[in-house]
Amino acid sequence: SQQGEEDPQALSIQEGENATMNCSYKTSINNLQWYRQNSGRGLVHLILIRSNEREKHSGRLRVTLDTSKKSSSLLITASRAADTASYFCATDFETSGSRLTFGEGTQLTVNP
Amino acid sequence: NAGVTQTPKFQVLKTGQSMTLQCAQDMNHNSMYWYRQDPGMGLRLIYYSASEGTTDKGEVPNGYNVSRLNKREFSLRLESAAPSQTSVYFCASSESVRSYNEQFFGPGTRLTVL
Numbered sequence: 001s002q003q004g005e006e007d008p009q010a011l012s013i014q015e016g017e018n019a020t021m022n023c024s025y026k027t028s029i030n031n032l033q034w035y036r037q038n039s040g041r042g043l044v045h046l047i048l049i050r051s052n053e054r055e056k057h058s059g060r061l062r063v064t065l066d067t068s069k070k071s072s073s074l075l076i077t078a079s080r081a082a083d084t085a086s087y088f089c090a091t092d093f094e095t096s097g098s099r100l101t102f103g104e105g106t107q108l109t110v111n112p
Numbered sequence: 113n114a115g116v117t118q119t120p121k122f123q124v125l126k127t128g129q130s131m132t133l134q135c136a137q138d139m140n141h142n143s144m145y146w147y148r149q150d151p152g153m154g155l156r157l158i159y160y161s162a163s164e165g166t167t168d169k170g171e172v173p174n175g176y177n178v179s180r181l182n183k184r185e186f187s188l189r190l191e192s193a194a195p196s197q198t199s200v201y202f203c204a205s206s207e208s209v210r211s212y213n214e215q216f217f218g219p220g221t222r223l224t225v226l
């Protein structure tokens with residue numbers, strides 16, 4: 001199996017700044033998803049990007065995928081205190097495109 | 113819709129005790145999953161059920177058993193709890209196991225084994 005690795009492990013910024021988190025993976029993927037986890041809660045899906053896509057937007061979120069570098073980035077623009085959470089990338093568990101495997105996450109703190 | 117529900121929310125066990133974690137979803141999803149999350153780590157898959165009537169091992173199945181009771185319910189059993197099983201357990205569901213499907217998570221069960 002492969003597992004996405006997020007970078008950095010922790011990020012602290014001021015409200016209004018942009019936050020960028022990166023995810024690297026080892027082998028070819030079909031799909032990559034990003035999830036958010038607020039403290040003490042379950043994960044919530046944010047966005048899916050497929051292997052033939054390079055960029056997707058959803059509100060203040062922008063996700064990019066570079067399959068040649070086997071990496072993805074999640075950009076949160078104009079961050080808010082409510083964006084404080086852990087962010088995880090999830091990739092195919094197998095090249096067959098079945099199941100997901102999650103990285104260890106980036107802990108984002110947005111200071112008011 | 114309640115989404116994915118889990119019971120109990122918290123549990124403390126002594127080493128060697130057994131317990132069953134319950135999970136139910138009301139989204140008519142085919143696939144269900146049990147994960148554990150240890151401090152500062154991502155999720156590790158314990159078992160999953162691709163469809164009603166099937167179950168398969170994930171990355172860390174040792175010490176656990178599961179039952180897909182029907183399409184809605186998927187339970188996780190610890191037969192003889194060990195301190196290494198202290199963790200937060202999450203149940204999730206999705207339309208199918210295909211990696212383009214969003215997974216929906218329950219609120220988690222915090223388990224401490226003394």
